[in-house]
Amino acid sequence: MTLIWFCLLVFMLGGYVVLGGTDLGVGMLSLLIARNEEERSQVIHAIRPAWKPNEVWLLAAGGTMFLAFPTALAASFSGFYLALTIVVWLLAFRGLGLELRHHINDPLWRQFWDVALSLSSFLLALFFGTALGNVVRGVPLDGQGIFFEPLWTNFRVGQQTGILDWYTVLAGLTAVFALAHHGTCWLEARTNGPVCQRAARLAIPFCITTFVLLLFLDLASFAARLQFRDALRARPWGLLFPTLTLAGLAASLIWGSHRKRGLAYLSSCVALFAALATAAVGIFPNILPARDPNFALSIYDSTVSPHNLAVALWWWIPGVLLVIGYFAFIHTNTGNQTTDQDKASISGATARSKDDRASTTIAHG
Secondary structure, eight states, X not given: OHHHHHHHHHHHHHHHHHHHHHHHHHHHHHHHHOOSHHHHHHHHHTTGGGHHHHHHHHHHHHHHHHHHOHHHHHHHHHHTHHHHHHHHHHHHHHHHHHHHTTTSOOHHHHHHHHHHHHHHHHHHHHXXXXXXXXXXXXXXXXXXXXXXXXXXXXXXXXXSOOSBSHHHHHHHHHHHHHHHHHHHXXXXXXXXXXXXXHHHHHHHHHHHHHHHHHHHHHXXXXXXXXXXXHHHHHOGGGGHHHHHHHHHHHXXXXXXXXXXXXXXXHHHHHHHHHHHHHXXXXXXXXXXXXXXXXXXXXXXXXXXXXXXXXXXXXXXXXXXXXXXXXXXXXXXXXXXXXXXXXXXXXXXXXXXXXXXXXXXXXXXX
16 A cells, blocks of 8 residues: 555656646746747746646645655655745746736836746756755655755765755756756647747757756766665666656657657656656655665655555545546647637737837837
């Protein structure tokens, strides 16, 4: 039963990485791809209908961890308290950037929230990748299951680590490029015109960079934590996941070059999910590895009783089915392309852009 819950936790986190990662990728690229108000509205409407349902996967993953592994959740919250505080603020600013930019018809107001959306999305991708790097590398847990990490120490991987070191920064940068590529695949599938063309041009360098960074990250994982190599050696079937990660990226590049944009996005989804599964196999049976392997929290040390797990599973299944049903409903009713479903909104953006230019002309006249 404990193993089932560990797999369910990986599934929920994978759902957020794939779906919430789409929003982060599009958000961080919004200023780079969109050149005017009409294009910015087109980019934002590509993710706006579904960003709230996508966030549910993060909440569901937290709820799953609370139900099944409360000890590990408590240790993580106390140890990563500073980083989690920053993440909460970034999530808030990203949501505000999506929802408030349309409330006031003023160029400065919209530019402020556009920058907030792009910057917060970039930092969230960096922090989430760094967090995964911390888990794979191991944290300085003591014998009581307590730890605290500053933002950085000396950037070396040792017994006294910080949240940021050379390995976790590499993991964060890999996440940034992977999600940026994921966002370009989504924009290719959901938009047309100049936005789609720019996304297609950016997808190739982002995909190649992600591929190279993942290769370096795999090698660095063996150096940062020897147990990661031992875990994959003990479970040879786990090598399927890094293979799927690289194959998914390659397939995304190939499908994108043939303008099979939906398949390119799905291939990117496979790559992201497989990358997370690789990390899960590498740390198993631990859920929170420690720099000292004797103090690591395994899934068996941090779980509740089998009876409680069985009862929780009966509540978890209908809850997740509701989430999946709501998610499917939202995506089914948002149309195939942004330009088709948001004509009125984008037309309004075009009108506002013309008004802004007219106001500027009058002011200088």
